[in-house]
Amino acid sequence: MNNIRPQDQVNAFDEIDRAIVAATQSGLPLVAAPYEAVAAEIGISADEVMTRLQAMLKNGIIRRIGVVPNHYALGLKANGMSVWQVPEEQVNELGKRVGALDFVTHCYSRPQHLPDWPYNLFAMVHGKSRDEVFEKVQVIADLLDDADQGHDVLFSSKILKKTGLRISRSQ
Amino acid sequence: MLDVDRQIINALQGGFPISERPYAEAAEKLGLSEDALIARLAQLLEDKMLSRFGPMYNSEKMGGAVTLAAIAVPKARFKEVTGIVNSFAEVAHNYQREHKLNMWFVIAAEEPGEIAEVIEKIEAATGLEVFNMPKSEEYFLEMKLAI
Numbered sequence: 001m002n003n004i005r006p007q008d009q010v011n012a013f014d015e016i017d018r019a020i021v022a023a024t025q026s027g028l029p030l031v032a033a034p035y036e037a038v039a040a041e042i043g044i045s046a047d048e049v050m051t052r053l054q055a056m057l058k059n060g061i062i063r064r065i066g067v068v069p070n071h072y073a074l075g076l077k078a079n080g081m082s083v084w085q086v087p088e089e090q091v092n093e094l095g096k097r098v099g100a101l102d103f104v105t106h107c108y109s110r111p112q113h114l115p116d117w118p119y120n121l122f123a124m125v126h127g128k129s130r131d132e133v134f135e136k137v138q139v140i141a142d143l144l145d146d147a148d149q150g151h152d153v154l155f156s157s158k159i160l161k162k163t164g165l166r167i168s169r170s171q
Numbered sequence: 172m173l174d175v176d177r178q179i180i181n182a183l184q185g186g187f188p189i190s191e192r193p194y195a196e197a198a199e200k201l202g203l204s205e206d207a208l209i210a211r212l213a214q215l216l217e218d219k220m221l222s223r224f225g226p227m228y229n230s231e232k233m234g235g236a237v238t239l240a241a242i243a244v245p246k247a248r249f250k251e252v253t254g255i256v257n258s259f260a261e262v263a264h265n266y267q268r269e270h271k272l273n274m275w276f277v278i279a280a281e282e283p284g285e286i287a288e289v290i291e292k293i294e295a296a297t298g299l300e301v302f303n304m305p306k307s308e309e310y311f312l313e314m315k316l317a318i
Binding site: 013017018021024025026027028031034035036046050053054056057060061062063064065066067068069073081091095096098099100108109110111116117120122152154155156157158159160162163 | 179183186187189190191193205209219225229232233239241253262263265268270271272274276
């Protein structure tokens with residue numbers, strides 16, 4: 001089963017875009033004119049790189065351009081995946097409110113797998129300690145109020161693999 | 172951590188300019204010189220305070236597919252199953268979590284159909300059920316973690 005919906009597909013994504021993604025996915029060059037450096041690597045003009053990046057930012061292929069903090073190194077050593085069972089008809093409205101909390105870094109609705117897995121709303125919470133994560137989870141519980149039909153917090157005890165998402169240079 | 176680093180991390184989680192001299196532009200808002208901002212970013216990356224600096228891509232919008240999957244792995248088989256799951260190039264992240272479903276991993280593929288294939292292969296190789304939990308909706312606004 002896949003989770004791609006037709007409206008998410010961007011047909012305009014072409015080989016030049018792919019080359020730009022491949023050249024920048026591990027990072028932007030730390031030089032005064034980084035887009036020019038990317039352009040030189042691909043063999044197109046800096047203007048074209050910038051125009052295409054603007055377009056990708058606009059259509060959501062690029063979520064944002066900036067720093068990606070390493071939570072663990074920055075002292076946020078506890079990582080709790082909070083999972084919530086909320087009424088399905090309210091999940092979108094509640095998801096937006098939970099996702100807007102400043103300590104929630106990722107928030108998704110996902111299918112239940114009854115009876116083993118009743119939770120349909122996931123909110124990632126980072127904290128300096130487990131107690132801090134639990135305090136933040138309580139804020140979510142208060143926000144959800146009666147819509148919280150059960151929740152759990154799954155702490156990560158070990159990173160088993162972390163390679164990140166990678167696109168190849170050519171398909 | 173230096174105040175300037177904290178300021179950079181809090182201010183630059185998005186909105187980095189697309190322009191000829193973007194570091195100069197971003198630096199001006201932070202009251203820094205272009206060279207100083209580049210130097211601090213290089214240091215933060217070297218010290219692993221930052222995982223990355225640059226565009227964050229949404230692979231699904233490029234036609235790819237991503238899902239979150241979980242397995243309840245019997246304790247005695249944890250190492251063996253970790254080896255099998257991690258051997259798939261499509262498995263991007265894998266975390267051990269404290270729950271009956273104790274292994275949680277992200278599968279990313281360039282073609283949507285590959286996700287189901289990878290799940291079938293993992294089930295066949297481990298003999299364990301894979302719970303597929305693709306997102307239905309994303310309620311993600313922006314990276315806003317203050318440090």
